[in-house]
Amino acid sequence: MAAGSGRARSVLTLRGRCLVGGGLALGLTGAVLGERSLVELAGFVLALPLLAALTVGRRRLRMTTRRSVTPSRVPRGAPAEVVLELVNSGTRRGGLWLLTEHVPPALGRPHRFSVAGLAAGAATTVRYRLLGRHRGRYQLGPLQLRIVDPFGLVERTGTGTGTAPLAVVPRVRPLGRGGPGGEHGSGGDGVPRALAVHGDDDVSVREYRRGDDMRKVHWRATARTGELMVRLEERPWRAQGTLLLDTRARAHLVAPAGRTAPDVPRPPGDDCPPTDSLEWLVEAAASIGMALVQRGAELRVVTATGELSSTPGRGGLGAEELLDRLAVVGPSRGTDLSAAVSAACRAAGDGPLICLLGAVGPDDVADLVRLRPGPATGLAVLVDITGWGDPVPSRRRGIAGAALDALAAQREEAAAVLAGAGWRVTTATAGQDVAEVWAALGAVPAGARA
Structure with a gap:
C-alpha cells in the first residue's frame, strides 16, 4: 500500500x-x-x-505499508496482534511522520504512531494489539500519514488504500460429557440416540402419518402395537443436528455497542461474560454446534432471518463455517418465529432439533408442538433475559417488577407446553455457563423440564 x-x-x-x-x-x-x-x-x-x-x-508522500493480523480470527474477548511494516519508498530521507491507523469503533480507538528520519528504502515495524470486544467482521486500516514541518506550522496528509480483515467469532465453551447423548451409545431414548454418532442401523419407528410411504411400514411393530407404524430410516443412520437460534430483537435485551456490563452476573472464572441474552444464545449455538460437528454430525442452523448458508455441495456447516456465519448474526426486526420454526423443522426432519430461545410465550412455541408431534427428538433452552436488564429502574433499560413477573409467567407456560409434548426443556440464566445448561438439559427426562 x-x-x-x-x-x-x-x-x-x-x-x-x-x-x-x-x-x-x-x-x-x-x-x-x-x-x-x-x-x-x-x-x-x-x-x-x-x-x-x-x-x-x-515532500512527496511515498510510503509502502504491509499489514498482517495474527490471528485473523479470534474468539470474542481475545486479543489479536497487528504488525505494520513501513517502507520509505521515496528517494529522500523522511522527516517527521505522524501515522494514524483507523480501527472500527467496536474494536477501540485509532492507534497513533510517529516515525522520524526514515532513510530512503529503509523499513521499520510498528506493532499494536486489539481486543475483540464484539463479534463481527472488520477491516483494519487504511493508514493515514501526516508530514509536519520542523516548526509544526503546516501539515500534509495522505490516506492509503490498503486494509486487512479481522473476524471476531463467538467463543466456543467446552460442554463436557454430561449433556444429551454425551455418554450414550446407540441405544436408549431418542435424544441420546440421535445426538450420539454411530453406525448401527436405525430401526426406530413412529406412528404412521398421512403421506408416509407404505413401503416403510414396520409390520412387526404394527402387529405389536395395534397401530400402523413406519420406520424412521431403513438405511445406515447418518448423524445430524439442527439448531434453531432465536435472534428476534423483541426476544432479547440487547446491550448498546461498547457496553462492558460490569453488573451482569457472570459464571465463575469467566472474565468476559456475554453482554446480553442474544450474545449468550450465539455463544451457546457455537458451543453446541461445534460439539455436534466434532462428533461427525451434519449440522444446520436456522435463525429468525433464515438458514445459515453452507459451502455448496456440503450437507451441513463445517466448524469454521459455523463460527464465521455466527460472527455476523445480530438482532433481527421480525416479531414472528413461525417461519423460522417451519424452516428448522423441515431441516431437522426426523432428526434432533435443538431450540435456543429468548423471551417466548406459549404462542411462540405452538408451532414447534404442532410440526413435531411424534417421537422426534426435541430439546429447548429458554433464556431468562431479565438477568441482563439494568438493575437501576430509572434507566431506560430498567424493567419494572410487573414486567419481570409477566416474562417469567410466559416462559413457564411455554416450557410447560413443550414439556407436555415430550420435549426436554431447561432455563438458562445470565450467571450460568453454557456447559452447565447443557448438562442440566441432559439430566432432564423426556417430557420434563428443569
Missing part, C-alpha cells in the same frame, strides 16, 4: 493558524499606528507559514 495513493493536501496546524492570526493583527496594528517596524515584523511572521508550506509541499 502506498500512502500517496490517496489524495494528499496541506493545511495549517493550530499553531500555524495562530501565527497567521497574530501576524495579521501585528500588521494591522503597525499600519494604524504608522509603525513600519511592526509591519516588517508582521511580514516576517506571515512568511514563516508560507515557507513551511513550500517545504512540506515539496
Whole structure:
C-alpha cells in the first residue's frame, strides 16, 4: 500500500493558524499606528507559514505499508496482534511522520504512531494489539500519514488504500460429557440416540402419518402395537443436528455497542461474560454446534432471518463455517418465529432439533408442538433475559417488577407446553455457563423440564 495513493493536501496546524492570526493583527496594528517596524515584523511572521508550506509541499508522500493480523480470527474477548511494516519508498530521507491507523469503533480507538528520519528504502515495524470486544467482521486500516514541518506550522496528509480483515467469532465453551447423548451409545431414548454418532442401523419407528410411504411400514411393530407404524430410516443412520437460534430483537435485551456490563452476573472464572441474552444464545449455538460437528454430525442452523448458508455441495456447516456465519448474526426486526420454526423443522426432519430461545410465550412455541408431534427428538433452552436488564429502574433499560413477573409467567407456560409434548426443556440464566445448561438439559427426562 502506498500512502500517496490517496489524495494528499496541506493545511495549517493550530499553531500555524495562530501565527497567521497574530501576524495579521501585528500588521494591522503597525499600519494604524504608522509603525513600519511592526509591519516588517508582521511580514516576517506571515512568511514563516508560507515557507513551511513550500517545504512540506515539496515532500512527496511515498510510503509502502504491509499489514498482517495474527490471528485473523479470534474468539470474542481475545486479543489479536497487528504488525505494520513501513517502507520509505521515496528517494529522500523522511522527516517527521505522524501515522494514524483507523480501527472500527467496536474494536477501540485509532492507534497513533510517529516515525522520524526514515532513510530512503529503509523499513521499520510498528506493532499494536486489539481486543475483540464484539463479534463481527472488520477491516483494519487504511493508514493515514501526516508530514509536519520542523516548526509544526503546516501539515500534509495522505490516506492509503490498503486494509486487512479481522473476524471476531463467538467463543466456543467446552460442554463436557454430561449433556444429551454425551455418554450414550446407540441405544436408549431418542435424544441420546440421535445426538450420539454411530453406525448401527436405525430401526426406530413412529406412528404412521398421512403421506408416509407404505413401503416403510414396520409390520412387526404394527402387529405389536395395534397401530400402523413406519420406520424412521431403513438405511445406515447418518448423524445430524439442527439448531434453531432465536435472534428476534423483541426476544432479547440487547446491550448498546461498547457496553462492558460490569453488573451482569457472570459464571465463575469467566472474565468476559456475554453482554446480553442474544450474545449468550450465539455463544451457546457455537458451543453446541461445534460439539455436534466434532462428533461427525451434519449440522444446520436456522435463525429468525433464515438458514445459515453452507459451502455448496456440503450437507451441513463445517466448524469454521459455523463460527464465521455466527460472527455476523445480530438482532433481527421480525416479531414472528413461525417461519423460522417451519424452516428448522423441515431441516431437522426426523432428526434432533435443538431450540435456543429468548423471551417466548406459549404462542411462540405452538408451532414447534404442532410440526413435531411424534417421537422426534426435541430439546429447548429458554433464556431468562431479565438477568441482563439494568438493575437501576430509572434507566431506560430498567424493567419494572410487573414486567419481570409477566416474562417469567410466559416462559413457564411455554416450557410447560413443550414439556407436555415430550420435549426436554431447561432455563438458562445470565450467571450460568453454557456447559452447565447443557448438562442440566441432559439430566432432564423426556417430557420434563428443569
